[in-house]
Amino acid sequence: MTTAPNVRPASASAAAASAEISDIDLVARGSLSLQIISGLLWLVISGAFALVNLIQAQMPAFLAECPVFTYGRTHAMAETAFIYGWAANAGFAVALWLLGRLGGNPLRSLNWVTIGTIFWNLAVLGGVIGIAFGEGTSITFLQMPRAVQPLLLVAFGAIAIPGLIAWIGRRQQATFASQWYVIAAFFLFPWLFSAAQVALLWTPVRGVLQAITAGWFVQGAWTLWLAPLALAPAYYLVPKITGRLIPNYDFAPVSFWTLVVIGGWTGGRHLVGGPVPAWIASVAVVSSVLLLFHYLVVALNLRGAFSKPSVALKFVGLGLIAYVLGGILDAVTAFRSVAVTTQFTWFTQAQTQLAWYGAFSMMIFGAIYFLTPRLVNQAWPSSPLLRAHFAASVIGTVTLVGALAVAGLTQGRDLADPKISFVEIAADTRVWLEVAAAGQALLLIGNAVLAFHFIRLTIAKVFAPAVPAAALFRQPPSMEASAT
Amino acid sequence: MRNGFLFFLGLFAALTFSWAGIVLWSNQQLGTLTPYFDKDQEQAFPGRIPGVAAQGQLVYQDLGCAACHTQQVRRPSFGSDKARGWGDRQSVARDYVQQVHVQLGESRLGPDLVNLGARKPAYDEVDLYKLLYAGTPTMPAFPFLFEQKSVAGREPSDAALNFGGRLSPPRGIEIVPTERARALVAYLLSLNNPYEYPEARPVEPATKEGEAK
Numbered sequence: 001m002t003t004a005p006n007v008r009p010a011s012a013s014a015a016a017a018s019a020e021i022s023d024i025d026l027v028a029r030g031s032l033s034l035q036i037i038s039g040l041l042w043l044v045i046s047g048a049f050a051l052v053n054l055i056q057a058q059m060p061a062f063l064a065e066c067p068v069f070t071y072g073r074t075h076a077m078a079e080t081a082f083i084y085g086w087a088a089n090a091g092f093a094v095a096l097w098l099l100g101r102l103g104g105n106p107l108r109s110l111n112w113v114t115i116g117t118i119f120w121n122l123a124v125l126g127g128v129i130g131i132a133f134g135e136g137t138s139i140t141f142l143q144m145p146r147a148v149q150p151l152l153l154v155a156f157g158a159i160a161i162p163g164l165i166a167w168i169g170r171r172q173q174a175t176f177a178s179q180w181y182v183i184a185a186f187f188l189f190p191w192l193f194s195a196a197q198v199a200l201l202w203t204p205v206r207g208v209l210q211a212i213t214a215g216w217f218v219q220g221a222w223t224l225w226l227a228p229l230a231l232a233p234a235y236y237l238v239p240k241i242t243g244r245l246i247p248n249y250d251f252a253p254v255s256f257w258t259l260v261v262i263g264g265w266t267g268g269r270h271l272v273g274g275p276v277p278a279w280i281a282s283v284a285v286v287s288s289v290l291l292l293f294h295y296l297v298v299a300l301n302l303r304g305a306f307s308k309p310s311v312a313l314k315f316v317g318l319g320l321i322a323y324v325l326g327g328i329l330d331a332v333t334a335f336r337s338v339a340v341t342t343q344f345t346w347f348t349q350a351q352t353q354l355a356w357y358g359a360f361s362m363m364i365f366g367a368i369y370f371l372t373p374r375l376v377n378q379a380w381p382s383s384p385l386l387r388a389h390f391a392a393s394v395i396g397t398v399t400l401v402g403a404l405a406v407a408g409l410t411q412g413r414d415l416a417d418p419k420i421s422f423v424e425i426a427a428d429t430r431v432w433l434e435v436a437a438a439g440q441a442l443l444l445i446g447n448a449v450l451a452f453h454f455i456r457l458t459i460a461k462v463f464a465p466a467v468p469a470a471a472l473f474r475q476p477p478s479m480e481a482s483a484t
Numbered sequence: 485m486r487n488g489f490l491f492f493l494g495l496f497a498a499l500t501f502s503w504a505g506i507v508l509w510s511n512q513q514l515g516t517l518t519p520y521f522d523k524d525q526e527q528a529f530p531g532r533i534p535g536v537a538a539q540g541q542l543v544y545q546d547l548g549c550a551a552c553h554t555q556q557v558r559r560p561s562f563g564s565d566k567a568r569g570w571g572d573r574q575s576v577a578r579d580y581v582q583q584v585h586v587q588l589g590e591s592r593l594g595p596d597l598v599n600l601g602a603r604k605p606a607y608d609e610v611d612l613y614k615l616l617y618a619g620t621p622t623m624p625a626f627p628f629l630f631e632q633k634s635v636a637g638r639e640p641s642d643a644a645l646n647f648g649g650r651l652s653p654p655r656g657i658e659i660v661p662t663e664r665a666r667a668l669v670a671y672l673l674s675l676n677n678p679y680e681y682p683e684a685r686p687v688e689p690a691t692k693e694g695e696a697k
Contacts, residue, residue, distance in 0.1 A: 057593065060624035067628040072548015134546035138587060167488070180491070187495050195503060207580040209511055211588045216506045224499065260495060264502025273558040274588060275575040277513055280506065340563050344554055344592035415592060418567035422594060426622045 025374045027106045028097060031113040032375055033458050035093035036368060038121050040451040042085025043361070045128075047444035049078035054437040058430050068132040076131045076143040083141060083221070084124045084152065087360060089117065091229035092159050094367040095182040097375075098232055099163045102179050104171035107162045116158030123151040139200055139210075141218050146201045153194055160186050177235040177252045177301075181228035184260055188224040192217060208275050215267035215280075222355060223263030223291075230323070230360045231298065233367035234316045238304045241313050241370075248300045255297035262287045262294070269334035272343060281336070288331040295327035311386060315366030318394060322358025326351060341416060346429065346436075347408025354401045357443060362393065365450070376458055385453045392446025399439030407432035514577050520681050529679040530582050538584065540671025543664045545585060547626070554589030555598040555675070569603065570596040571677070576684045579677045594623055601676030612669045613661055614647050629665035632657050 053074040056062045063069040092113075100107040127144025130136065135145035142149065163186055167179070196217035199205050205213055239246050246252065268276070268284035298320070305317035329351050333342050342348065369386070373379050380386055407429040414425040519528040533541070544550070557571035566572060575598055580586045589596075600607065619625030633641070635658050644658040653659050661669070 056624065060619055060622060062624075064619065064624040065627055067626075070547050070626070071624060072551035075551045076548055136546055136548065138545040138548055138550050138585075140590070175491075183491070184495055187492065188499050191496070191499050195507075199507065204585065205507075205511060206515060207517065207583065208577045208586055208588070209507070209514055210586045212510050213507050216502065220499070220502070257494070257498075261498045261501065264499055265505065267506065270590060271588075273562045273574075274556050275577050275579060277510060277577075280510065283506075336562070340558075343563075344590065348590065411592075416564050418564040418569075422622050423620075426593075 023106045024100050024104075025097070025371070026377065028100060028110060029375045031110045031117065032093045032097055032371075034114060035089045035096075035117050036372070037451070037454060037458070038117065039086045039089030039091075039093065040447070040454055042081045042089065042121075042124070043447045044444065044451055046078050046081035046086055047440065047447055049074050049081060051437060051440045051444055053078055054433060054440050058426075058433045058437070067134070072138070073131055073134075073136065076136050076138070077128050079141070080124065080128055080131060080143050082356060083226075084127070084144070085121075087226055087229070087356070087364075088120070090364050090368065091185070091226065091360075092117075094233050094364055094371065095185060095229055096159075096163050096166075097367075097371050098178050098182055098236055099166040102176055102236070103166035103169060105166065105169055108165050109162045112158045112161040116155045116161075120152060120155035120159065123148045123155060126151075137201065139214055141221055142196060142200060142214070149197050149201060153190060153197075156190060156193075160190075177246070177249075177256065178232040180253075180256050181232035181235065184256075185225050185228040185232070188220075188228075188260075192220045192224060211271060211274065212268070212276055212280060215270050216264065217267070218270075219267030220264050223259060223266065226355075226360050227259070227263075227323070230319065230363040233370075234302055234305070234320065234363045237312055237316055237366055237370055238302050241310050242304045242308050244304055244307075246301050247303065248297065251297045252301055255294045255301070258291065258294040258297075262290050266291060266330065266334070269330065269339070270343075270348070272334070272336055272339040281334075281339075285334045285336075288334040292327060292331055295324045299324045311390065312366040312370040314390060315362045315369065315393070318397075319359050319362030319366065322354050322362060322397070326354045326359055329354070341412035342408060343412075345408040345411040345415065346404045346433075347412060350401050350404035350408055353397075353404060357393075357397045358401060362397075365389075365393065368450075368454070372454065372457060378457060378460060380453065381456055381460055382453065385449055389446045389450045389453070392442050392449065396439045396441075396443035396446055400436050400443060401439075403432045403435035403439060407436065517578055517581050519581060520578060520679070522679070529681070530579060530677060533582050533674060534670065536667050537671040537674035540667035540669070540674075541583070541585060543668040544671060545587065547668075549597075550587040550589040552589075552591055552593035552623075553595065553597045554592055555586075555596065556588045557596060557598055565596060568595070571599040571602075573680060573684045575677065576681055578681050578683070597672065597675055599675060599677055601673045602678050607673070609669050609673065610645065610647075612672055613645055613665065614651070616665060616668070617645070617647065617659070618651055626665075629662055629668070631660045631662055633660055 052063065052069060053071065056064075056069075056071045056074065060071070096107060096113065124144070127148045130145035130148065131143055136143050137146065144152075163182070167183055170179075196213065199213045200210060200217070204210055235246070235252075265287035266284050268280035268282075269288060271284075272281040274281075302316070302320050305313050305320055332338055333347070333351065369380070410428050410432065411425055414420045414428055519530055521528045556575045557565045557573070559574035560566040562574075565574075579598070613630075615623065616626045617630055630645075632653060634656060635641075635644075636656055640658050641660050643660050645661065646652065647659075
């Protein structure tokens with residue numbers, strides 16, 4: 001039914017070098033670099049807002065005089081900058097690169113990507129400014145003012161064109177797991193996004209149906225858009241770098257369809273005990289548990305990520321741990337007996353950050369570390385910076401997620417006791433929120449390092465003489481996919 | 485997966501299936517929900533939201549109040565919502581049918597607000613203005629919702645607030661809530677759902693209820 005990337009024996013190292021740096025990568029240099037750099041800048045901006053937000057959670061007076069930075073607005077801006085700034089830009093760049101490589105032809109019509117990316121970023125910028133000045137909608141994942149949201153859809157249409165061409169014109173009929181995930185993300189995102197816009201912004205459904213629809217969209221945006229965008233490079237990099245076939249690959253299609261079919265049903269887990277029909281939360285429990293099959297298969301398929309000391313694989317491995325752990329936590333907290341404590345607390349924030357920073361960002365970082373040298377035909381200039389980013393990412397994510405989880409459990413325990421006031425709850429969780437803020441600060445520094453490193457690499461390319469490609473890569477040429 | 489067309493069809497069907505199941509099905513169930521007309525009181529519940537409160541809901545939305553406050557009470561046996569005085573019964577879908585933009589909220593850094601207007605002891609406008617003006621150790625102040633005006637050469641405004649103590653303005657200055665503050669406070673005080681709808685009645689297991697009475 002499907003095949004792993006074609007592994008072919010090497011004939012000569014010169015041939016390997018030319019295979020490693022092929023037209024497929026080089027033509028895409030400008031557009032994809034633009035996407036990645038804008039994504040990284042948004043990531044840094046998002047981290048700064050998230051840090052301000054966490055500080056405000058302990059010190060409500062922090063920046064309170066400034067209407068632009070109310071707690072609710074910094075929260076919304078951090079979320080928007082992360083999802084539509086970082087995750088979308090970087091995810092699309094990696095996805096397009098994968099479609100080009102696996103399609104076996106250089107990407108075409110890349111001007112559409114450049115134009116689409118410029119408009120996408122203008123829309124996100126307008127959206128964040130709109131939130132700052134009180135035009136936000138207060139709907140999770142749709143926080144931006146109504147006016148800019150259709151622009152995002154149009155811009156996405158432009159960005160997706162080369163990907164679609166690469167998919168249709170692929171050299172092999174048979175497809176690989178990375179392609180399924182990318183195509184699913186590309187195809188389902190506009191479907192989800194436009195349906196949510198219509199039902200929540202343009203002709204809002206009545207009453208609590210808004211909360212139900214928003215839950216469907218938020219969960220769908222994760223399971224059908226962001227998670228596939230992150231899994232696609234993981235499925236590509238692990239066999240590619242380790243040089244081994246994916247174990248238990250036969251289960252991968254079932255796992256993929258489990259995610260796509262079941263994933264959309266898990267949104268009700270945030271509505272446990274809420275003013276909605278009880279079946280919505282029950283369906284979420286059942287589907288969250290069924291989805292564990294998907295996480296199990298992904299863990300089995302990608303376990304090779306821990307077998308080689310490659311930077312890209314280290315990030316993918318971390319992301320894999322976070323992804324699977326996040327899936328298990330989602331299933332556990334969907335149960336009513338657990339939700340009664342964790343609902344409405346920092347624990348849900350911990351799960352969100354585990355998914356965003358732990359799973360999504362790590363896998364995409366891995367892909368960026370792998371693909372950028374190939375795009376610009378130049379190795380990463382500084383290994384200390386690389387190690388600094390890795391250390392900051394690991395320590396920062398663990399600290400942030402761990403501290404938020406403990407804060408959440410403390411808060412949940414305190415909330416259950418009506419005698420404990422909010423002032424006391426704040427005192428109990430304060431120290432953990434301080435730790436979480438430290439973790440967030442570390443992530444911010446690490447991500448700023450990566451942004452700097454990336455800019456340095458792309459700028460160095462402009463000024464430095466080209467290095468022979470063969471000198472850059474020490475991997476055995478047999479690991480190159482059939483790219484020539 | 486060689487057949488691209490089937491693949492796309494599968495993707496499309498999968499998402500349509502969840503959309504139909506979750507959004508359309510619950511719309512079928514709740515989309516036609518109307519306010520409940522009480523024949524004895526000759527009144528429909530929930531009532532319409534007054535205009536100024538509807539404006540206040542927009543202020544609530546643009547400041548992002550929902551980042552810390554929920555607007556949903558869970559049933560008495562599920563969490564401490566009732567014990568904390570947030571409401572005697574669980575919130576039901578009918579409570580929200582008059583609201584243009586429902587904000588159930590996802591986080592409780594502060595108290596639930598769905599019955600703020602029915603708290604005992606009751607809040608009045610000045611209490612809420614004071615909360616918004618000065619903040620608390622766990623809630624930020626929103627000083628930009630108030631204006632400080634000079635009273636030189638004129639009578640103080642009727643709307644001037646006198647919080648007393650440390651919060652008193654300097655001599656010759658008065659603190660006046662802006663339009664947005666007034667709308668927000670009107671909205672917060674309008675949050676009040678005491679009516680027991682038929683579907684909201686079985687709040688506790690029957691035996692327990694009997695004992696309580």
